[in-house]
Amino acid sequence: MTRSIAAFRLAMMAGVAFALAPAAAQIPAGDWRSYGRDGAGMRYSPLDQIGAANVSRLAKAWTFDMRPADSTSTRQRVSVMTPLAVDGVLYLATPYGKLVAIDGDSGREIWSHSLPNEDQVGGRGLEYWPGGGKLSPRIFFGTRDGLLAAVDAHTGQPSQGFPINLRTAEVMNGLPKAPYAINTAPVIYKDIVITGARLQESPALGPRGDVRGWDARTGKLLWTFHSIPQPGEMGHDTWEGDSWKQRAGVNIWNQLTVDADRGIAYLPFSAPTYDRIGIDRKGANLFSSSLVAVDARTGKYLWHFQLVHHDIWDLDVPVQPTLVDVTRGGKKIPAVAITSKMGLLFILDRVTGKPLFDVKETPVPASSLPGEQAWPTQPVPVAPPPIGRQEMTMADISTLTPEHEALCRKRIADEKISFAVPFEPLRSDHPTVRFPGSGGGPNWGGGAFNPQLGLYFINTSNVGSVEQMVQDKDGRWYNPGGSNSWFADNQKEWMCQQGPWGELSAVDVSSGKIVWQSTLGVTDTAPEGKQATGRPNVGGPIVTAGGLLFVGATDDARFRAFDARNGKELWTTKLDASAHSTPITYMGKSGRQYVAIVSGGGSYLGSPAKVSHLVTFALPGQ
Secondary structure (H helix, E strand, O other), X not given: OOOOXXXXXXXXXXXXXXXOOOOOOOOOOOOEOOOOOOOOOXXXXXXXXOOOOOHHHOEEEEEEEOOOOOOOOOOOOOXXXXXXXXXXXXXXXXXXXXXXXXXXXXXXXXXXEEOHHHOOEOOOOOEEEOOEOOEOOEEEEEEOOOEEEEEEOOOOXXXXXXXXXXXXXXXXXXXXXXXXXXXXXXXXXXXXXXXXXXXXXXXXXXXXOOEEEEEOOOOOEEEEEOOOOOXXXXXXXXXXXXXXXOEOEOOOOOOOEEEOOOOEEEEEOOOEOOXXXXXXXXXXXXXXXXXXXXXOOOOOEEEEEEOOXXXXXXXXXXXXXXXXXXXXXXXXXXXXXXEOOOOOEEEEEOOOOOEOOOEEEEEXXXXXXXXXXXXXXXXXXXXXXXXXXXXXXXXXXXXXXXXXXXXXXXXXXXXXXXEOOOOOOOOOOOOEEEOOOOOOOOOOOOEEEEOOOXXXXXXXXXXXXXXXXXXXXXXXXXOOOOOOOXXXXXXXXXXXXXXXXXXXEEEEOOOOEEEEEEEOOOOOOOOOOOOOOOOOEOOOEEEEOOOEEEEOOEOOOEEEEEEOOOOOEEEEXXXXXXXXXXXXXXXOOOOOEEEEEEEOOEOOOOEOOOOOEEEEEEOOOO
């Protein structure tokens, strides 16, 4: 059973006051112009042609094969990409080094742009800029080679001034050959393109995870925010001695969010390297595993909230922050919802960073590793409750079949496995099972918000990891389990704890209560009548004014629609490969509403990459 965790209010620094920016132009109802539809990360579409009453009739409209006909590759390449939709045209990056524009009604390719030097569009999405003056609209994207690129949305030709190399001497930290890539879509505020970066997870020394703002017209660098505070900057003293120097990590490998009305950018930072040991970086380690608000025009610090102090579990902040509105006393409070991999959902005042529900600094276990100084407390919200499993006991062993239960119990005995409590540091004397596991409860898929219902939706994996710290020949500590050290029976991909193994949750952001939870995913190899186990999942949901929630994500190769009010599964279709991506919905030039998702397998779940497709669905006969 999940243990309830006590908690008290975390003191936060108030944000500085500033004037509101002019209201942002409204996105046309039929468009999807950013990874989260807009910079707010709500993933909410006002389209309602498809609703709860007719979604069961949803049928495949067309499929775009991302694998080129002349490809010489011996295998399918995986994709977790989310397309954009603007004026009935889709924009999609393929895993074969191309950016394509596609007619949203027919699936016909309009133009194609090939990246030079076998480069790839990094990460999961693109960003649309409407242009201005004599400049045409542009599609912005980052690449695995660390470039910020842009092409003309009408022609696919490279935009003047781009690409620009983001591997500058300042961020490379004196290590010019270290990995540095763009693993996510940039986000745009007015004419400023804001970028994060994907860095190494080990060794400890590497490039900086700084966030930077660039001129969308010229590519000129406008501002830099140091993810690890430099000498003289607020938070620098949270790194003991010189442990901040050349420290990798503390980067944004997923999506940023922008409040266009207030001119605030919300930066979700990851853990420092190495993310399982902190002997060489004593202190709270700001701004690791934190949400930081900055002025989107200048990069100036406004406030921060650290979700995990001195992160030694890789419990970073992988989700895109979601802008929500909390209603109290008949008034709306602009807020931002954010969670770490731990599955603790924090709802913060968007302007000040103050938690809107009490947060308690909860005592947690000390580390048994010599020299490790685990932080003595961790912030836990009184509300909402955890949105995923936090721990287990022997009473929670799966009983899916007698043989499965026996295998799980045998593994526990043979490997001398114990069960960790929340935020228990990894041990060296024996392995422990911790929840959520190394993939997190939530991951980069993140959540969605329906402002009509006041509900925040997010899918999570209830999967434990078996982890243990060991030393290499040079005495350096590391976790040999890797990212997929699942607590499973070693014969089938059946988790060793009671289900659900994958779940979808709806949280009322005003009351802090979980309104409903639904099992997400099926185990096809389980006995008949017991297949509704839930499955590990990665990829996010979207919601619509039609009262629907669409989500792929699961490793069972399904795409589903749920009733957003009660969590009832209304429609399911089998795909040729799992859709570890976030879908979109848009209006074609025909006036027909479509739902589209990339089906390509892959992700850290290792789903088979049988195809590389963009699949679209619509109501028949329209």
